[in-house]
Amino acid sequence: MSAPTYDLGTLHGGLRLPGHKTASTSKPIIEVPVPSQLVLPITQHVGDPSQPVVGIGERVLKGQLIAETDGTLGAPVHAPSSGKVIAIEPWPVSRRYGKNAPCIVIECDGKDEAVQRVESPANFTTLAAEDLLTRILQGGIVGLGGAVFPTAQKLMQARTCKIDHLLLNGVECESYISCDDLLMRERAGEIISGAQILMHALQINVCFIAVESDKPDAIRSLGLVLGEISDDRIVIKQVPTIYPSGGEDQLVQLVTNREVPSGGLPSDVGCLVQNVGTTAAIHDWIVDNEPLISRVTTITGDGVASPVNVRARIGTVLSDIIEIAGGYTDSAKQLIIGGPMTGKSVTTDRVPLVKATNCVLVSSETPSPGPALPCIRCGDCAAVCPVQLLPQQLYWYACADDEENLREFGLMDCIECGCCDLVCPSHIPMTADFRVAKGRIRELADEKARAARARQRFEARSDRLQREQAERDLELAQQKAIAQKAGPSAIAEILKRKLENKDDE
Ligand code: SF4
Ligand code: SF4
Structure with missing residues (x-):
């Protein structure tokens, strides 16, 4: 039995863009093998920089904390596989678009040995909402739609407002990008489990999953899971395929008909928006004890032989991932991190995949x-x-x-x-x-x-x-008054002390 769906209104303005998604959605997500080397930028989020907590030469295990945040806005970084830290040095990164940023470089040992956690997988309903938020903070989870805002802080901010709607953003309106579509098709159960965790953390009972109407397979998968678990708090909402209906404020307007005020946030109108990839990551951490160490990303464009969606460890350099998509074609001219509308060109494929990387577009066109x-x-x-x-x-x-x-x-x-x-x-x-x-x-x-x-x-x-x-003036005046009563020798003593005080100053 599938869950009910609803058609909604339209977005103001926007554009109907060509999809260019058929090639990358025609095959399942491919798992990228653990590479020989991982390059982890210590800051992969909006907010204060994280600080390394490992040294060069140290052995690390999969899931081990390697950089922690000490600010009020930040997210920790974990080792995506086991191996040895061989450098902490500047490296070109996609987030800063060509500029170098401090990275922890791990030489992987191929064992993929995971850290032993003290906690067994938690039954999240037994945890208090505050404890759940603390755990989400420890998992290094950030918004995977591209904004990389630390999820725990977003939830904490939302808890100070009167939130009554959770909106899962499965709208992937930019051309070429299809990682969330494949994720919804293949991991609908984890996405919905993550939604239930968030609803418990926020203590709310309404969740809408927004998906574009041109993603029938994703809608079917989500509907099947909802039908099986019979959680009628969660409803799928179909939205029109218009760019940029996946923008947070636009999505709130489309799905709830509430208008986010100028300069405001969705929480100002009672909504919290989370990307479906983020929600699956919350499930992976809270239920399966795996922090954010991998993600699904689209490798596409007419500059690669076989466009595909892959699940790769964070820190895998792009050249290793492009190999999985069949390598470059002769026409490859430009490498873009992100989609054609909002992405940025990079000049090298040695940049690592980071938490924000939802798409790598290899284009045959040069920017002109x-x-x-x-x-x-x-x-x-x-x-x-x-x-x-x-x-x-x-x-x-x-x-x-x-x-x-x-x-x-x-x-x-x-x-x-x-x-x-x-x-x-x-x-x-x-x-x-x-x-x-x-x-x-x-x-x-x-x-x-x-x-x-x-x-x-x-x-x-x-x-x-x-x-x-x-x-000091008052004290001196009082002493003077006493000394005048006492006689000339006491006045001399007070003047001497005054001079000493001036010297000290
Ligand atoms: S900026 Fe361009 S699109 Fe806008 S009014 Fe001028 S010519 Fe037209
Ligand atoms: S880039 Fe800014 S000004 Fe231009 S269409 Fe988009 S929102 Fe409007």
């Missing part, structure tokens, strides 16, 4: 946007903007560094989807400029916050010094 022409005020960019912004106006303000108007016209709500660029007949690269302008505004805000903190510290110190001086 052509020269940008003047805006002809056609309005197409505004018509497709899913956030209902005025991209041409924002572009004008971005070029002029006009921070006030950029804020006023909602730049910080831009989700960098790239729809405006794609339809612009003048080939104006607006999204890249929006990304830079947003970064600049955030930096300015950080600088202002730092300056405000420094001013507060300075004022607090000045107040303290003034207070201490006033106390």
Whole structure:
């Protein structure tokens, strides 16, 4: 028996993009063998950097903690297989798009020996919600849809709001990417188990799994599991196949008809959104005791011989994974981490797979946007903007560094989807400029916050010094008054002490 499904409304703006997914979805997920070497960036999440807790030469086991987070926003990193740490050094990484970042390099011993955990697999319903959140934090789990926001912190933030809906995001609207589709087909049970864990952690009873209507196999698999377990708190919702219906705010609007306010979060309207891959990772950790050490990713494009979805250990370098997809074709020209709309080119395939890597696109096309022409005020960019912004106006303000108007016209709500660029007949690269302008505004805000903190510290110190001086003056005045009563020798003694105090100061 399959669970009921519902068709919903449509997204404002957006685009119907060509899928290019048939080749990678025509075969099951392939397991990538443990490579001879794993390269683990110590920071694979949004937030404070993690710190290595292993040294060079140390033997590590599969699932062992190798970098821990000491900040309020962060996620630990675990060894994906057993072996020896041979280096902690800078390495090119995809998350920073070509720049080097500190990585722990493990020479694998081929034994894949796992760390012995003290805890046996937990029956999560016996755990208090707070304990469950602490355990999720320890598993190194982050948002696998690409945002890599630490999941535990997102849940903790959500618990401070009145959350009543959990939304599982199975919407994979960008061309070429199909890892979540395959995951829903093959691991529907784990995804739904993860949803039940999250509902227990959040103490809520409504969960919608949003899947695009062009993924009938995924919908069928999820429906079969729901039919078997008879958990009527969880319902599948079909959404239209329009890019970018998988954006968090857009999904909330589509599925619940609630509008996330400008500058706000889905939790402001009672919703928590989690990617289906993240939910399966929560199951793997809480039920099977395996932290986030592998993920499913799509290797695709006309630059590889056999597009496919693979499950690979985090830290496997891309050249090893591309081999599994039959290697490069003669036409391969460009390597993109992510999809064609939001992904970024990298110049080497020695970058490691990280928690954020949902797709590796090998394209036969080189980036050739052509020269940008003047805006002809056609309005197409505004018509497709899913956030209902005025991209041409924002572009004008971005070029002029006009921070006030950029804020006023909602730049910080831009989700960098790239729809405006794609339809612009003048080939104006607006999204890249929006990304830079947003970064600049955030930096300015950080600088202002730092300056405000420094001013507060300075004022607090000045107040303290003034207070201490006033106390000393008062004490001296009191002593003087006593000495005047006592006679000239006592006055001489007080003056001597005053001079000594000045020397100390
Ligand atoms: S990139 Fe930003 S401005 Fe352009 S369409 Fe997307 S949300 Fe709108
Ligand atoms: S789509 Fe391009 S040409 Fe048309 S209004 Fe927008 S920026 Fe101008």
